[in-house]
Amino acid sequence: MDKNNTPIRVFGLSHAETLALRQLALQKYGKASVSLLAKNTLKSLLSEEWSSDLDQGGKDMSSEPLPQGKMRLELKLPPPLAAYLTTAAEQGKMSANRRALYILAEYMENHPILTDSEITALYQSNVQLGAIGRNLNQIARHLNAGEGVSLTARYISNLEAVINGHIKQVGNIIRQHRQRQEDRFMP
Known part of the structure; x- marks a missing residue:
């Protein structure tokens, strides 16, 4: 969707109010479009100065985060997932949104996403473990052969x-991960 054409949804209008708004839009614009009526009404509320600032590249508020650092996300779920989410929400006596939030939080805790530096450190650690294993195998072969x-x-x-370095490296990664989890989920 075009960044400059953000959809806005309006909740809480009764059927009678929607019909009245359509009739008003038909009288005013010759088209029974509540969306057109709402768009033009909202635009008229904006001051000319604000509109000219936006037209001339002024501050675009769309890139600013929502209050309290929260992000709104809208998903279109296939029927089986929607049914599962609705059932799980009803069983948990909560809204579908809250249940979806719990599912995401649980997944994040059980499937952490490592940073690039952590992945690199783990890769290097595995290389070191391989070298340690080869060294130990050589020693064991010589001892078994009676040499x-x-x-x-x-x-x-x-x-x-080398072993202690590996232990320290993996320990640091675990500590960093735990710290991120605490920072993310603790107020």
Whole structure:
């Protein structure tokens, strides 16, 4: 949809009020369009200065967030999903919107989205784990074959440092994830 043509929905009009508005629009514009009547009425309410500011590239309020940082989202659901959502909302004694919000929040908690830096860190961590596994397999093969294996204290301490580095890296990722979850869901 064009950014400059944002739809607006009006709630709370009775059928009789809607018919009266259609009749008024027919008299005024020659067309029984409540939308046309509403659009022209709302435009007339705007001051000429405000309209000229918008026409000349003034501040566009459409990009500003809704109060309290909330975002409104409208979904067109296929009938099976709509039926599921309605049933789940009724069972939970809540609105369909609130139930959808709970479903999204639950999904986010169980399926976190990692940042690019966290994914890179986990990839590097897996590479390190692979190297550690190969080193341990070589040591085990030599020991199983009865060969003398000379493990220096330096080699073992290097292996320990790699393992501890991996543990620290994964721990940092887990801490960052927990902090994001707390920031997101705690007031």
